[in-house]
Amino acid sequence: MEVVVSPTAEVIAVRLSPRWRGSVDPRALNASVLSAANAATMRALARSLEHTDLSASAPAPPHNGGDESPLTNQDVQRLLDSASAELDQFTTRLSAVVDQPVQVRSSGGHVQGSAQRGQVLTLDVDSTWAGQIRHSEIEMEFVEVLRGLRDASTPGELAAGPGDGAISELMALAADPRRLMRRLGMPVGTGTAGES
Structure with a gap:
């Protein structure tokens, strides 16, 4: 058996040997597929981490152009309050996806499972059905459930973080300290240390 x-x-894909019943009891099929699915997922994630080039994440380039209007204390407070509200809203949305266990049932109704934070927790299969049906139909229902569990228990587009708004504006200001200082009305030196 392979996932x-x-x-x-x-x-x-889920691949069962055409003669899988000779080595796996239909009542234990769910445990075998669950183990194979989690092992395959962990191998894929480990390979992904090995190939991640940590040096590829370069800092954002300084902002050139854009809003150069002065920021008052009230402007800064409004920006911070807005960013805090956006972050709270994002955290609530993310928590609703990743912190709640999800359940998925195949359209044929013979396989179901649960997952949380992208990890499959349980898989159940109607062992009477699995003992009699073609292996290709069993494979299709397992694939349907495993895909559904992954889609329902991972953050998807939320993994990119909060979208545009006050948080993005703060990040842009933090990426360009000279621009931030100008907008706050602070002097921005042009010389090097020690020059008069």
Whole structure:
């Protein structure tokens, strides 16, 4: 038995030997597929981490152009309050996805499972059905459930972080300290240390 996943740990296929019943009791099929799915996912994630080039994440380039209007204390406070509200809203949305266990049932109704934070917790299969049906139909229902569990229990586009708004504006200001100082009305030196 084998669970095939993409480099991003998306389930591509579940492969049962045509003679799987000779080595696995239909009542234990769910445990075998669960073990194979989690092992395949962990291998894909480990390979992904090995190939991640940590030096590729360069800091954002300084902001050139854009709003250069002065920031008052009230402007800064409004910006911080807005960023805090955006972060709270984002955290609530993210928590609703990753902190709650999800359940998925196949359209045929013979396989179901649960997952949380992208990890499959349980898989259940109707062992009477699995003992009688073609292995290709069993594979299809397992793939459907495993894909559904991954989609429902991972952050998806939320993984990119909060979108545009006050947080983005703060990040842009932090990436360009000279611009931030100008907007706050602070002097920005042009010489090097020690020059008069």
